[in-house]
Amino acid sequence: MSQTLLHAEYPVEAEDYTCAGEASADIKRKLKQLGVSSNVLRRVAVASYEVELNLVIHSEGGALTLEVTPEQVTLISRDRGPGIPNLELAMREGWSTASETARSLGFGAGMGLPNMKRNADTFAIDSTVGEGTTIEMGFRLA
Amino acid sequence: MTIQELIPLIEAVNKTPQADLGREVLCGYTCDLLSWVMGHGQEGMAWVTVQTHMNVIAVALLSDMACVIMPENIEMEQESLDKAQAEGMCVLMSPLSGYEICGRMHASGIPDKE
Numbered sequence: 001m002s003q004t005l006l007h008a009e010y011p012v013e014a015e016d017y018t019c020a021g022e023a024s025a026d027i028k029r030k031l032k033q034l035g036v037s038s039n040v041l042r043r044v045a046v047a048s049y050e051v052e053l054n055l056v057i058h059s060e061g062g063a064l065t066l067e068v069t070p071e072q073v074t075l076i077s078r079d080r081g082p083g084i085p086n087l088e089l090a091m092r093e094g095w096s097t098a099s100e101t102a103r104s105l106g107f108g109a110g111m112g113l114p115n116m117k118r119n120a121d122t123f124a125i126d127s128t129v130g131e132g133t134t135i136e137m138g139f140r141l142a
Numbered sequence: 143m144t145i146q147e148l149i150p151l152i153e154a155v156n157k158t159p160q161a162d163l164g165r166e167v168l169c170g171y172t173c174d175l176l177s178w179v180m181g182h183g184q185e186g187m188a189w190v191t192v193q194t195h196m197n198v199i200a201v202a203l204l205s206d207m208a209c210v211i212m213p214e215n216i217e218m219e220q221e222s223l224d225k226a227q228a229e230g231m232c233v234l235m236s237p238l239s240g241y242e243i244c245g246r247m248h249a250s251g252i253p254d255k256e
Contacts, residue, residue: 021200025229028204038185038206045204046180053177106193109177118181 002069006030010064012055017105020056023064024049027075034068036141043119044073044139050112051077051135057102059133073139075120083129091117091125143167143252145209145232148188151250152243154211154234157223161232167208169255170247172240176201183207184255188247190240194218199225199233208232213240 008030010023028045036044048064055062055077062079084090091113098108117123120137127133146163149156156163168186173179174193183189183205190211191198199222202210209232212218218226218233226233236243248254 018196020197021204024204025200042185042204042206046183049200049204050177050180105195105197106174106176106179107197109175111177111181115177115181 002071004067004069005034006066006068008066010052010066012052012059012062012064014056014059014061015101016056017101020053021049024052027064027066030066031068031073036068036073040073040139040141044075047116047119047137047139048075050116051075051137053107054112055079057098057107062132069141071140071142073141075137075139077133077135079132079134081130081132083131084125084127084133085129087125087127143250145188145234148209148247148252149234151246152211152234152236152238154236157212157218157233157235158226158231160227161209161230163232165208165232167247167252170244170252171255172244180204182255187255188252190243192216192240194222196222196225198222199229199231202226202231203229209234211236211243213238213243 027048059079060081065076067074093114094110096108096110102108121140122138124136167188170188172190174191185206187207212235215237
């Protein structure tokens with residue numbers, strides 16, 4: 001196992017649009033302090049904001065976990081449901097099930113998951129309806 | 143072009159007195175769909191949007207933009223301005239339409255995003 005430089009957990013509440021983005025901002029701040037390059041920093045920031053927003057918009061609540069080793073930044077999102085019935089559709093750009101509230105704020109373009117995948121070096125999603133969704137993203141540092 | 147130079151060009155008012163107006167504007171953009179902007183935001187961007195809520199500031203910060211521009215004298219919510227102030231993001235308000243703002247920026251040599 002590689003040495004862990006940083007480990008942090010961020011609970012994210014469902015439909016809390018006011019605090020949305022605070023976890024991502026803190027993640028960006030912490031990585032900047034660690035001296036992570038601006039390219040990686042930006043990609044992690046976009047992906048973490050997307051995944052945080054997904055928790056707010058779609059989930060029944062969950063948490064983000066950040067782990068940093070000298071080789072990699074790992075970002076894991078786990079929620080308490082409701083799960084994604086059709087992952088293939090959810091990964092398609094422009095497809096969204098976001099609420100009217102989310103859309104009125106300018107979210108719900110159906111870009112979230114594809115955007116995460118595009119920005120991360122590794123992307124894995126696992127979802128069970130009735131249980132929840134886990135997304136794990138890796139960003140190489142070396 | 144710096145933000146300081148951009149202000150008279152688009153007849154704007156700076157709503158964030160603590161912002162660094164010496165910052166360079168590297169490109170211009172307009173879009174109101176935040177999820178879309180997340181995928182296209184860039185460092186040093188001057189972003190024109192009619193959205194006024196807190197998430198606008200979060201998106202601008204995460205992409206390391208130069209400033210957010212509210213067109214047609216749209217007032218940003220105070221809560222959002224407070225957040226912008228606290229985090230060092232510049233917010234400008236212009237009486238011009240988004241179309242005119244982008245037209246003037248482009249004509250003055252501020253390029254499109256990459």
